Amino acid sequence: MAGIESKCTEPEIDYNVLNSIIVDRYNQNRENLIMMMQAIQKQYRYLPITALRYLSDKVQVPLIKIFEIATFYASFSLKPKGKNIINICTGTACHLKGTGKMVEHITSKVGIKSGETTPDMLLTMDNVNCVGACAVAPVIVFNEKYYPEADLSVINTLLDQAKSE
Amino acid sequence: MKTLKIKIDGKEVTAKPDQTILELATENGIYIPTLCHSPALEPAAMCRLCMVELYEGRRKKFVTACNFPLRRDVEIKTDTPDIRQGRKLIIELLMARCADSPLLQGLAKEYGANVQRFSDLKDDCVMCGLCARVCEKVGGKTLTLSGRGVEIHVNTAFSEASEFCIGCGSCVQICPVNSIVMEDVAGERILKIHGREAARVKLVHCEMCNKHFGPVIDLTKVMSKFDKGAIPPSNANICPDCARIKLAKRIAGRYYDTI
Ligand code: SF4
Ligand code: FES
Ligand code: FES
Numbered sequence: 554m555a556g557i558e559s560k561c562t563e564p565e566i567d568y569n570v571l572n573s574i575i576v577d578r579y580n581q582n583r584e585n586l587i588m589m590m591q592a593i594q595k596q597y598r599y600l601p602i603t604a605l606r607y608l609s610d611k612v613q614v615p616l617i618k619i620f621e622i623a624t625f626y627a628s629f630s631l632k633p634k635g636k637n638i639i640n641i642c643t644g645t646a647c648h649l650k651g652t653g654k655m656v657e658h659i660t661s662k663v664g665i666k667s668g669e670t671t672p673d674m675l676l677t678m679d680n681v682n683c684v685g686a687c688a689v690a691p692v693i694v695f696n697e698k699y700y701p702e703a704d705l706s707v708i709n710t711l712l713d714q715a716k717s718e
Numbered sequence: 719m720k721t722l723k724i725k726i727d728g729k730e731v732t733a734k735p736d737q738t739i740l741e742l743a744t745e746n747g748i749y750i751p752t753l754c755h756s757p758a759l760e761p762a763a764m765c766r767l768c769m770v771e772l773y774e775g776r777r778k779k780f781v782t783a784c785n786f787p788l789r790r791d792v793e794i795k796t797d798t799p800d801i802r803q804g805r806k807l808i809i810e811l812l813m814a815r816c817a818d819s820p821l822l823q824g825l826a827k828e829y830g831a832n833v834q835r836f837s838d839l840k841d842d843c844v845m846c847g848l849c850a851r852v853c854e855k856v857g858g859k860t861l862t863l864s865g866r867g868v869e870i871h872v873n874t875a876f877s878e879a880s881e882f883c884i885g886c887g888s889c890v891q892i893c894p895v896n897s898i899v900m901e902d903v904a905g906e907r908i909l910k911i912h913g914r915e916a917a918r919v920k921l922v923h924c925e926m927c928n929k930h931f932g933p934v935i936d937l938t939k940v941m942s943k944f945d946k947g948a949i950p951p952s953n954a955n956i957c958p959d960c961a962r963i964k965l966a967k968r969i970a971g972r973y974y975d976t977i
Contacts, residue, residue, distance in 0.1 A: 602876055615859040617882070620875040624864040631876065 564633075566603045570596060575611045583612040587622065590629060599630045627681075635670040635677035637715040640694040643667075644683025650691040655708055656680060662712060676715040725793040739770060739783035739794055750783050750796050751805065751825060753812075753894055754846035759855060761785035764847050767808055767825075771795040780804070806831045815841040819895040842897040842912065843872055849889035849898055858882040860909075860917060861889060872898075874916045883909055883917030885933030905930045926960035 574592045579585035589612070593604050600623050609616040623629045639659070641652050656667065659678055663671055667680040686692050689701030695711045721732040726739075726748060733742045738761065743750050753765035761784040768783040773793040783796070795801070806829040812822055814836035822844075826833050845863070849872060853861040860883040864873035874880040885907040890900045899910040902921060909917040921930040941950055953961045 615854075615882070616875045617854075617859050617862045617880075620873075621862040621864060624873075625866050 563601050563603055564597055566601060566607070568607065571604055571607055571611075575608060581612055583614050586612060586614060586619070587626075590619070590622065594629060598634045598636070599632055602631075633670065633674065634679075635674050635715075636718055637675060637696055637711075638677045638679060639711060639715070640684070641667075641678065641680045642682070642684050642686075642690070642692040642694070643680045644687065644690075646683070646687035646690040647692055652691045652693075655691070655693070655703070655705065658705055658708060659712070675718060676712070722788055723791045724788060727794070727796055733788045735789060736787045739772075739781070739786045739788060740768060742788065743783060743794075743796060748796055751828075752784055753821075753844060754848060755784040756848060756852070756892060759848070759851045762847050762851060764845060765808070765812075767805055769801060769804055771798055771801060802829055805829050810835045812844050814839050816844055816895045816897070818842075819844075821894055842895065844895055844897075845870060845872075846894060847872075848892045848894065852888045852892045856888050857886050858884040861911075872911055874911070879915055880917045883919055884935070885909070885917070885919030885921075902930060907933055922955060922957075924957035924960055925955045926964070927957060929957060931957040 571593070574596070575581055575589055578592065579589050586608075589608060590600060590605075593608065594600050597604065605619050605623065606616060608614075609619050623631055641647075641656050641659070643652055643656065656678075660666055663676060665671055665676065665678050667678055670677040681694075684692050684694060684699070686699065686701060691703055693700040693703040693707065693711070695714075700707055700711075720735060722735060724731055724733045724742060726743060726746060729746060729748075731742065731746050740750055740752065740755065740761075750768050750770065752768045754763070755761055755768065761782075763782040763785045766782060769780050770783045771794065772779050772781050772786070773795070774790065780801075783794075805825075809822060809825050809829055809831040810833065813826055813831065813833045816822055817833065817838060823833075825831070847863050850861045850863055853859060858880075860874055860880045861872055862875075863870050864877075865871060875882075885900075887900055889898045889909075890896075897911070901908050901910070905921050905923065907919045907921055908915060909919075919933045922932055922934050923930055935954075937950060937954070941948060953964070956964065
């Protein structure tokens with residue numbers, strides 16, 4: 554049964570929380586499916602399979618469709634993410650300003666590549682291709698906050714911050 | 719109803735509004751190659767093989783015949799050097815994925831494609847999406863194209879063996895390159911995608927000859943889709959061959975006591 558995405562242990566699913574999202578907030582209306590998925594992702598920092606199965610049942614959308622959506626949008630993750638998320642922009646402008654080196658630096662320092670999470674679940678690195686702020690390249694996004702014209706010292710501070718939490 | 723005047727490959731024909739170019743061509747005996755189209759399903763325009771030239775006034779554009787609805791009087795050319803060139807490239811690219819497919823080999827010959835132009839990707843799927851679309855329509859909603867861009871591939875939910883498959887075999891039937899495999903082994907029907915087990919469905923055991931035949935069906939679910947008064951099937955546990963024998967015996971039995 555085990556697929557690649559399902560190797561992780563699932564967290565306890567609190568169905569009251571799911572109901573408050575699916576029923577109370579979005580009225581079990583399948584038109585709000587993506588918003589519900591975003592809310593679930595926010596709750597668990599990823600989309601647990603059990604929660605998606607429950608969602609599929611509640612809004613009567615086939616599980617396969619929910620899976621399709623979850624794999625289509627880059628902002629959804631089927632793997633648990635770390636408490637902190639760092640996005641290094643590897644778009645053209647930022648790449649030219651040396652973000653490739655920054656990625657390597659993080660990899661050598663905490664041992665994760667893009668898309669990976671540290672074993673202590675404190676940090677995930679998810680690199681993106683252009684965050685739309687090329688004028689202030691190189692750009693780093695840490696927990697949804699933008700750090701323009703970043704350099705290695707900024708990264709080091711952020712890594713320390715991630716570790717201390 | 720208003721009809722459209724279309725010129726297709728030099729022939730003046732009439733079309734119904736919103737008819738697709740492919741439908742019109744087929745109606746008029748003009749062949750356009752397709753890989754991702756089935757008249758039974760909504761067109762998805764995934765393969766681009768059905769590309770034709772559309773002339774409107776002095777403008778010319780390339781459109782996919784399978785999903786382009788006709789709305790104005792236009793001229794269409796289905797087999798120009800430019801189109802042949804485009805199709806040739808598509809086939810060359812697809813040959814890098816499924817070099818073993820007789821269908822693609824035939825097309826490659828027809829369009830003079832250089833089958834070794836791109837290095838072998840060792841894949842077995844042309845990503846037409848037909849299996850996912852047919853499964854959504856007639857099957858158990860088991861398959862989809864997951865991911866996107868270069869990562870897109872035919873998949874079951876969470877890449878796990880799926881509990882939704884009803885073993886109908888539609889995906890196997892519709893796949894143009896025979897990439898989906900279904901085997902009946904020891905009373906079970908096993909669906910395989912990219913060599914991986916994608917689903918397993920129990921088969922019914924024939925009460926008369928003891929052989930396994932079609933998949934076990936959730937009759938209550940099926941019956942619930944009908945109006946009241948639908949009659950559940952008799953002989954549900956007898957294979958088609960035995961059912962025929964049983965019926966023949968019954969007819970014959972009217973004349974002879976035993977047979
Ligand atoms: S055999 Fe299973 S996977 Fe294939 S179309 Fe039928 S239900 Fe879908
Ligand atoms: S390339 Fe980094 S913001 Fe555009
Ligand atoms: S048949 Fe039209 S794009 Fe594939």
